[in-house]
Structure formats: C-alpha cells, structure tokens
Amino acid sequence: MSEADILIVGSGPAGCTAAIYAVRAGFKTLVLNGEAHGGQLVRTHELENFPGFILPLSGYEVMEAMHKQCARLGVQFAAETVVKIEEHAKPFVVHCEGGRQITARAVIVASGSAQMWLGLESEKQFFGRGVSTCATCDGFFYRGKTVCVVGGGNKAFEEALFLTKFCDKVYIVHRRDAFRADKAEVDKARANPKIEFMINSVVHAINGDDKGVSSITVRDINDKSLREIALSGVFVSIGTTPQTDFLKGSSVKLTARGHVLVDAKNHTAVPGIFAAGDCADEYHNQAVIAAGAGAKAAIEAVKYLNERPGGAKQP
Numbered sequence: 001m002s003e004a005d006i007l008i009v010g011s012g013p014a015g016c017t018a019a020i021y022a023v024r025a026g027f028k029t030l031v032l033n034g035e036a037h038g039g040q041l042v043r044t045h046e047l048e049n050f051p052g053f054i055l056p057l058s059g060y061e062v063m064e065a066m067h068k069q070c071a072r073l074g075v076q077f078a079a080e081t082v083v084k085i086e087e088h089a090k091p092f093v094v095h096c097e098g099g100r101q102i103t104a105r106a107v108i109v110a111s112g113s114a115q116m117w118l119g120l121e122s123e124k125q126f127f128g129r130g131v132s133t134c135a136t137c138d139g140f141f142y143r144g145k146t147v148c149v150v151g152g153g154n155k156a157f158e159e160a161l162f163l164t165k166f167c168d169k170v171y172i173v174h175r176r177d178a179f180r181a182d183k184a185e186v187d188k189a190r191a192n193p194k195i196e197f198m199i200n201s202v203v204h205a206i207n208g209d210d211k212g213v214s215s216i217t218v219r220d221i222n223d224k225s226l227r228e229i230a231l232s233g234v235f236v237s238i239g240t241t242p243q244t245d246f247l248k249g250s251s252v253k254l255t256a257r258g259h260v261l262v263d264a265k266n267h268t269a270v271p272g273i274f275a276a277g278d279c280a281d282e283y284h285n286q287a288v289i290a291a292g293a294g295a296k297a298a299i300e301a302v303k304y305l306n307e308r309p310g311g312a313k314q315p
C-alpha cells in the first residue's frame with residue numbers, strides 16, 4: 001500500500017495550490033489527477049482574470065506552470081481516480097479505481113465539478129459527433145459551419161465568442177430572457193454579428209444521422225412552438241455539478257446539490273479531511289478562488305498534522 005502524509009484529490013487550481021503549501025510545509029504530498037489532469041481550466045483558451053499575468057494566457061499554460069511548480073517542489077502526481085475514502089480508518093485509506101489503496105494522514109478533496117447535460121437521449125448519441133462540451137477542444141472542427149451554444153452563464157458566452165473565430169454563425173440558446181453571464185460578456189456577444197440569440201428557448205431534440213448532427217429542434221417555452229434550425233454542432237454549457245460521488249455515504253457531509261460542506265477554514269465534518277475549490281463552493285467557481293481555497297485547506301491540514309500526537313512535521 002502506498003503512503004502519503006497529505007493526499008490531494010484533484011490536480012486543478014485548488015489541488016495544485018494545496019499541494020504547493022503542503023509540500024513546502026515538509027509533508028509528503030501526493031496529488032491524484034482523476035480523469036482531467038489540470039482540471040477544468042485547461043479548457044479555457046484565454047484566461048484574463050487570473051492575477052499575475054499581464055497578457056491573457058491559455059488555461060493549459062497556467063495549469064502546466066502550476067504542475068511544473070509543484071513538481072519542482074517535490075509534489076508527486078498519480079493518474080488515479082478515487083472511488084472511496086475510508087474515513088474511519090487512521091490513517092485514512094483512499095481507494096482508487098483499479099484497486100490501488102493509499103494511506104494518508106490528511107486528505108484534501110479538490111475534485112472540482114463536471115459538466116451538466118441537457119438530459120436528451122440524442123445528446124449521448126451524438127457526443128463527439130456534433131455534440132461537445134468544449135469549444136476550446138472542438139471549435140476548430142466547425143470552421144465555416146453553424147453551431148449553437150446552450151446556456152446563459154459566463155462559460156456559455158465565452159464558448160460562443162470563441163466559436164465565432166471559426167464558425168460562420170453561432171446561436172446562443174437560453175431558456176430565459178435574462179443571463180447569468182456578466183454584462184461585459186453579454187455586450188460583447190450582442191456586438192458580434194455572427195451571434196444570434198434564441199431566448200426563452202430550450203433544445204427539444206438534436207437531429208442527425210450516421211454522419212453527425214444536422215439540426216436541432218428548439219421549443220419556445222412561452223408559446224410551446226417548435227422550430228428546426230440547421231446546424232452542425234451543439235455546445236452544451238448549462239452549468240456544472242460537483243464531482244463528489246466518491247464521498248456519498250461517508251461521514252463527510254454534502255449539500256443538497258452535492259457540494260462538500262466545509263466551515264470557514266475548509267474543514268469538512270470529518271477531522272483530517274478538508275475540501276476546497278469548485279467541489280466545495282456552490283457560488284464562486286473561479287480559478288483564483290479555487291486556488292485561494294486550496295491554500296487555506298492546506299494550511300489547515302498542515303496545522304492538523306502538526307497538532308496531532310506523532311503528527312509533527314516530517315524532517
């Protein structure tokens with residue numbers, strides 16, 4: 001069985017920042033990546049609101065720098081997905097997909113969040129063949145085509161604006177007539193001649209054949225009328241859900257939406273288990289906030305270990 005002093009679940013901004021603080025306090029620090037090394041930020045083509053960079057960088061560049069910083073400091077990474085934490089064991093036993101078990105004296109959960117889906121059968125059918133959740137990853141394939149982005153938050157607007165670089169036309173389909181996105185993003189989209197808004201509308205069906213998506217059917221939520229729009233790509237951007245399934249049934253308490261319940265110091269209901277970032281924050285899903293929370297969680301984890309009998313800092 002492998003061992004860590006502080007085991008961190010997730011290698012996004014929260015996990016990496018926690019790792020920097022944990023390893024610099026002298027603890028053997030192991031970060032488990034899960035399926036998305038670098039987390040959600042690697043999907044951002046232009047990160048302009050992370051302090052310290054004069055010009056925008058891609059999310060990938062920022063996360064690569066964080067990973068290199070972690071590695072230089074001695075943080076270890078492993079491509080493992082956590083399926084369960086034995087929270088009553090001391091040290092904790094972290095179970096990974098595939099059967100690997102790792103003991104840890106403290107755990108920081110920084111497992112972020114994942115894309116929410118529309119819930120249409122056709123969405124699964126056409127995923128990767130016209131349905132995408134990442135304009136940065138897939139936008140290039142839609143050069144000269146018509147696509148839609150479904151959603152009304154900042155991410156949806158960012159995706160739509162990015163897609164105008166490749167596509168001839170981008171519809172923004174949104175169920176209400178008001179947007180959660182910042183006014184600045186909405187104004188940019190309104191000023192872009194390639195973007196057309198379909199408000200008070202939901203995607204009723206995604207249509208196509210073996211070759212991929214050919215149209216969507218949109219339902220007007222007021223008069224219930226249906227309208228078919230010819231297009232080649234559907235980018236779903238309707239929000240995220242916390243990746244905390246591996247904690248269900250444990251003593252770590254979750255909110256009704258599945259976020260880890262933490263106190264002001266990022267402690268969970270289980271002493272020695274901390275949480276930070278999007279998985280524990282229902283309201284502010286931003287990289288700098290996740291990074292700050294990761295730092296807080298690690299400071300608390302270090303304090304927890306240093307205060308425990310036999311838990312003093314490693315030499």
Ligand SMILES: Cc1cc2nc3c(=O)[nH]c(=O)nc-3n(C[C@H](O)[C@H](O)[C@H](O)COP(=O)(O)OP(=O)(O)OC[C@H]3O[C@@H](n4cnc5c(N)ncnc54)[C@H](O)[C@@H]3O)c2cc1C
Nearest residue numbers: 010011012013014034036039040082112277278285286287
């Ligand atoms: C398209 C897009 C654009 C964005 N643009 C911006 C922006 O411009 N500015 C900004 O500040 N924020 C932006 N964000 C939001 C930002 O990316 C997130 O707030 C931030 O990444 C959250 O960091 P995190 O570390 O909490 O979680 P995440 O980045 O989600 O990382 C979670 C990590 O946990 C891992 N994980 C999950 N489950 C497990 C498991 N069971 N076992 C092991 N590992 C697991 C994942 O693989 C991943 O490595 C954007 C997000 C998206 C999707």
